[in-house]
Amino acid sequence: MKKTPIGIFDSGYGGLTILNKIRKHLPQYDYVYLGDNARTPYGSRSFEIVYQYTLQCVKALFAMNCRLVILACNTASAKALRTIQQRDLPKIDATRRVLGVIRPTIEAVGQITKNQHVGLLATSGTVQSQSYPAEIHKLFPEIKITSEECPMWVPLIENNEFENVGADFFIKKNVENLLKKDSQIDTIILGCTHYPLIHKQIEHFAGERIKVFSQGEVVAKSLADYLKRHTEIEERCSKGSSCSYFTTESSEKFCSSASIFLKEKIAAQHLELK
Ligand code: DGL
Secondary structure, three states: OOOEOEEEEEOOOOHHHHHHHHHHHOOOOOEEEEEOOOOOOOOOOOHHHHHHHHHHHHHHHHHOOOOEEEEOOHHHHHHOHHHHHHHHHHHHOOOOEEEOOHHHHHHHHHHHOOOOEEEEEEOHHHHHHOHHHHHHHHHOOOOEEEEEEOOOHHHHHHOOOOOOHHHHHHHHHHHHHHHHHOOOOOEEEEOOOOHHHHHHHHHHHHOOOOEEEOOHHHHHHHHHHHHHHOHHHHOOEOOOOOEEEEEOOOHHHHHHHHHHHOOOOOOEEEOOOO
16 A cells, blocks of 8 residues: 655645644654645635636645645635535545645634634635635534635735735734724634734734634644544555645745745745646
């Protein structure tokens, strides 16, 4: 039985924040990271386009032998995961698995909020998909969730402008907008894998009373738990502690920008999607 790496997918660099946490919790496995940097951001794109792009990238990771793929992207998890799981996987290979980031995030947040008033900061795509409210109401019907679209944040982060005063203007504006909609919010979900990079600024504008929740840690723990429960999948994961990086953009560009997210130098390869 051939053992293969775990695939981690994001529209761009944001998934590296999830990969970091996963590798910290599960350092023994091999990983393949794929960033669709040539077509990022996904956040402003339609349901159909995000679905098509995500499926194409999942197939590319399958072609690299990954049997388990994590959509380390909220927009892809919100707009494509369900369809891929229910419609595509049975046709492609019913033994392969694709998992997202929304469910583990919600499970954790349901335990954190004290007054059942939760805020969501995310891309327009994730907010408009209504996936967070839909999933939260399945598990915690008593929670009131209020959302705010933050269309400027991903471009600011991808362009390494997030520590400048210009970025603070947009971060403050969106956090304040969210809290105007519901002043009782006690927990804010960072529903985009890029946002951990501006966690501190968000915390600052939200104020001490509010818990700002980044999802990397819970996604990593939930993957660890999943692998414990699904030994048939775990047994087929190779354990060489390696990570290879692929991007649909130029590999030089990926390596230089990835250093914003990873505090180490990496080598990446360009991948032509078919
Ligand atoms: N990292 C993606 C997410 O978690 C958003 C980036 C994008 O808009 O492509 O939603």
